[in-house]
Amino acid sequence: MSSSHAKQNFGELLEAAAHEPVAIERHKKVKAIVCSPEAFQGRANRDGQLAERRAARAAQALVDKDRLIKHQRLAIDLILMPQPQREALIARARAEVERWRRERLCSEDYIARWDALLGLPVEALASAMACESLEWGTALRQNSPWLLVTS
Structure with missing residues (x-):
């Protein structure tokens, strides 16, 4: 979605982001990604689990x-x-x-x-x-x- 379209149709942006992450483009380059809190939290959980696995591997290596x-x-x-x-x-x-x-x-x-x-x-x-x-x-x-x- 273009940045001007997102600005003019903010409700549509929020509705779309509720279903899946939405990339906001300006001059044909992605400048932001809008997503639901659930999608954001899911990503944070995956990143946290990855960090935990890395830490466990490092501890086992020691x-x-x-x-x-x-x-x-x-x-x-x-x-x-x-x-x-x-x-x-x-x-x-x-x-x-x-x-x-x-x-x-x-x-x-x-x-x-x-x-x-x-x-x-x-x-x-x-x-x-x-x-x-x-x-x-x-x-x-x-x-x-x-x-x-x-x-």
Whole structure:
């Protein structure tokens, strides 16, 4: 609707805006959009929901980064700690994975992947745990058998 038509026929503009948003043009360029309060509120709600989803994704990214850092620190500790202490820590992690299996606490996919990782030589295990691009890395860090890391 042209701006002059909208000005001269304001009631018609309001009637049209009650059904759908109306673009007001001046010199063939949209200068305003008039809509009902319900349509405006619906847009505001959608924008708010989008912002909430973005915030939730950002918060989850921070949690995931924190888990990665904890696993990276543990990987360094595994390499540096004395062998008996390292073997005891890995044995506890294996026992935790076995408990998952026995009590059906998580998917067999996680159990199989952690079994495979815990079977690696310590340097390879540490490298895999510290790697950001580890296949299933984020999911594995969410379901970690390293009790001291997840607490």
